[in-house]
Amino acid sequence: MNITEKILARASGRNNVSPDDVVFANVDKVMVHDVSGPGVLAVFEKLKKSGMKIEKLWNPDKVWVAEDHFVPAADKISAQNVVLLTQFTKDFGIRKHFKYGMGQYGICHTLSHEEAMVLPGEVYVGGDSHTNTTGALGAFAAGLGHTDVAYVLLNGKIWFKVPETLYFKLNGKLPDYVMAKDFILKIIGDIGTDGAAYKTMQFGGTGISEMSVEERLTLTNMTTEAGAKSGIIEPDQKIRDYLAQRGAVNYNEVHGDPDAQYAKLYEYEASELEPTVAKPFSPENVIVARELSSTPLDKAYIGSCTGAKLDDLRAAAKILKGRTVKIRTEVLPAAISIFRKAMDEGLVKIFLDAGVMVGPPTCGACCGAHMGVLAKDEVCISTTNRNFPGRMGHVESKTYLASPLVAAASAVTGKITDPRDLK
């Protein structure tokens, strides 16, 4: 069995599972945020009306809560939802609730690794499609709808059809100025936005071993954009060190067997990858950045769970150091802990010196919620994960997806720019 099959077998108390088997798996961790939390509460309300008593959750210690989409409260309704979420955690005795303005908080998928909320070998579900992100730690991580999350909150279990696994092997170290984002965009361009529908995307090879933990998280985060059920990477020493720095040392790693089966193997040579961009209006609309070098921009956005981790901010700062931006540019670190590290390393100063606005952690404009959404016809280069029509604001705005290096280089010139061409 491969890692995904082994995790699901263990979680469902079976010796063996194969793709397409339906298993009833015990869940180790559940997450809700300020959009899915109120959504789950709406499901609870409906159940209560139909006569069900909901007094306690299956295990409040396995549930954690993030405030990220519409915070700092974007308007009156968002503020009310945050109040609702607070009441929810109080009512059910959930202790891990990351509140904005009270120490550590940030985007749920970032907290999942920054705070070691999820550990290798675990089954983790969340009320958000990018829950896949956390699979980079060696967990089975998948997003669910509100009703499914409500079900898990009450029962601690959920069924899964064991997905087939597509294996993406990266040979060699990524060249300078090429990041994990370029690799995953290239993959999505190759297989399409439904190329991994109900499948697991697993990443391996020397290129992945060389990659930092945060860069790996960019890969698994974007598996959602290929329709994947989950994304996963087998844990190694880098993962162990990363988690140990966050106080997590006790967990049961799972690794695939030597004869593990994969539905398909895709192989990529790192040396052949280049800075890559996805054009509007689909993450599969992929082209190398150089071919778009005359495209004028209105704005650069460096934010989100996939594009504002510490490594992303370091990459942007490397480009912005000693330069100034020509277009409106925003940096929104994905969590307070990352904001602090960015400050301690001098990155925030580099951004401010370059004329960039540095804002609070939030999903913000990535999902068109607030904090810099786009106007009609505005064109943005963004380190986020989706560029569907209207994703970041007006339905006639345009978003190009790119790595933080490409976004920062483009901010400096005001046009889409390959960082290797920056003078």
Next chain:
Amino acid sequence: MEPFTKIRSVATPLDKVNVDTDQIVPKQFLKLVQKTGFGQYLFFDWRYERDGTPRKDFVLNDSRYKGSKILLTRNNFGCGSSREHAAWALLDFGFRVVISTSFADIFYNNCFKNGILPVKVEEQVLQKLFETKSEIEIDLEKQTIKTDDLNVSFSIEPHWKKILIEGLDDIAVTLKYDDRIAKYETDHRNSNPRVL
């Protein structure tokens, strides 16, 4: 949920691929927390002009499809966010069936949780459905799609079929075993007494 039996209706042809959940319900409506009333926001940005007047060229505003319970659409419908509001909006608007060649996984599951039947068909079948002038009849019991010139079957997991036909949701299914759950909760304390 309303039990699902046979649906016969004119179908609304939404001739687009990769329709993501943000097109189905734009993000500005996600802050609303009730489960009902989302129908008015369905396909909001395609359906209305900026000043709020309905866009004549959008199918939902075409009087020929008024009261339609079946939505026809192209590949990879429901991709993007896990927001269940997408299913809520379709149902609230009146759709009980969505037919496409493929669906995004989370959306597909969310449909069943809310009494909507997502039907996967082959490309040629979908094309014929888009071209048909007649009403479409979906018989879930028999698993058939019929028009004046077409009669094909579709597949569905038996569990999902049962849930829709009986109008249950997952939690209601579990509650059917309420007495057994309660019995287990009592029994296991006796059979597995605390030792520490």
